[in-house]
Amino acid sequence: MAKIRITQVKSGIDRPExxxxxxxxxxxxxxxxxxxxxxxxxxxxxxxxxxxLVTVVEVK
Known part of the structure; x- marks a missing residue:
């Protein structure tokens, strides 16, 4: 199965629960x-x- 790298780039503050x-x-x-x-x-x-809120990159 493929792997992905997820990076949080925006804050979760003031977002829905x-x-x-x-x-x-x-x-x-x-x-x-x-x-x-x-x-x-x-x-x-x-x-x-x-x-x-995130960026996703496929890892080889």
């Missing part, structure tokens, strides 16, 4: 925090919900 919890579930708790995860349908769905 669901978006804050999604960031936390992805393992992003600070600005510019980066996580490398498997690109499962569940992860991709979570990324889609907070795509305005």
């Amino acid at each position: 669901r978006q804050k919890l999604t960031l936390k579930a992805l393992g992003l708790n600070k600005m510019h925090a980066t996580k490398e995860v498997e690109a499962t349908p569940q992860i991709l769905g979570m990324v889609r919900k907070v795509e305005h």
Whole structure:
């Protein structure tokens, strides 16, 4: 399965609670925090919900 690198580029402050919890579930708790995860349908769905707060890069 492909891996993706997710980096938080905008703050979760003043966002709906669901978006804050999604960031936390992805393992992003600070600005510019980066996580490398498997690109499962569940992860991709979570990324889609907070795509305005993160950047995603496919890792080879």
